[in-house]
Amino acid sequence: MLFFKKSEVEKRAEKGDKSAILELLRKGKKDKAQKLLERYEDDPDLRKVLFDLYVDEENYLQAYRLLERYGEELGNAKTRGLVYEKVGNYTKAVEEYLKVGDFESLYRVGNILSATGNKDKALEILERARKIAPPSKRDEVEEKILSVKRDLGLVEEKKESLLDRLRKGLKKTKESVEFGVIFRGRKVDDELFEELEELLVKADVGVKTAVNLVEDLRKTAIRKNIKTSEELKEVTKEKVKELLKGCEGKLNLPEDRKPAVILFLGVNGSGKTTTIGKLAYKFAREGKKVMLVAADTFRAAAIEQLEVWANRAGVEITKKHEGADPASVVYEGIERAMGEGYDLVLIDTAGRLHTKEPLINELRKIKKVIQKLLPEEPSETLLVLDATIGQNSIQQAKVFKEAVDISGIVVTKLDGSAKGGAVIAICRELKIPIKLIGVGEGIEDLQPFSVEEYVEALFD
């Protein structure tokens, strides 16, 4: 019965009976209704229904076809705007949306104008949209406005300062947080000094250094009549800066000859390869021609890893197969760098401490090969130390020192270390300047070491 009735309606619809077609639509027989609407689209009422149906079904191309043909009697400004936007007729889309003028339409206009390069106008419209934005949308609009302003060069690109990056890195370290706590709103008394000493020891500055430092602070506090922890913090910073005087060093690279060679040493996992990648990137950005040398031939993966960094930094690499004689790779790399006018050669080496004698011999051989080709090189021999192992790295350093002279230290992983204070111990014990610090795994996470910044970041 029902079936019969339906086909009754359909029959009438087939004949162009408007109410029957609408009836079909109401009953959800969209396909059938659509076919009939298309057949009778000459009828102004029916094509309006058809247009709305197309929009409803996200059939924008067909909706657009109707718009092109019959114009603005169809839909309302908002749906017309949507159709124009969807098919990429942005001029018309903007026109329609602006007629509506509510938040959503203005916001769409702002986005369209921004995407099509009309940034000035986009900004103007987005600012209008901001004024009427519902609370849930405000952040999104603000963000968009900021990004358009940035494109227009209206906002200073706030580059994170080196200090900010280091601070952010050290913030992850527990002791940095704890220093912050004990220096906030506390009385300067025995208890505070004891806690401070404990914390310094935990941060791995070395027991002797910690005891001496706190002793010194006690005396100064009495002498200068220091009452608040905030004042004591400033004095502590000064004392630590004093301790670190002479620990700061800059890379020494020759101006008048090339290539300059930097040799990297350090145990497995200390961060040699990563540091080389970061440094290569930095020099390449300064316009230097940089060659990496994969003299850690012990593992194929080590060579591959250096290659990945070479690609990231956009520099060349000299490599051989796994197990090749490291000194021979160095020879080849330097020869190539000399022949092709490179400014800088960065050499990655293996760091297997458990084979101490072979390691020492290998490093000596590498150095000999460098000097055979370039008697004044390496300009720098950098020992890479992992901050997270704290003072243990001092023992490692001693082995490498036996093999070759070390001109500078790179302390890596200062961003994730609970032993950031080890920098103090390392520098005082080894009497070798720290030249670079690693504060993350990213390509830009390498900084020159600055005592001033390090101490500020550590105690802030």
Ligand SMILES: Nc1nc2c(ncn2[C@@H]2O[C@H](COP(=O)(O)OP(=O)(O)OP(=O)(O)O)[C@@H](O)[C@H]2O)c(=O)[nH]1
């Ligand atoms: N968080 C953090 N991770 C780092 C930093 N430097 C290196 N790493 C990570 O430490 C790990 C070891 O780094 P590598 O550069 O492979 O160390 P390597 O000295 O070349 O090690 P081998 O090739 O095994 O001798 C990697 O996972 C790096 O991403 C740093 O400054 N911060």
Ligand SMILES: [Mg+2]
């Ligand atoms: Mg490596």
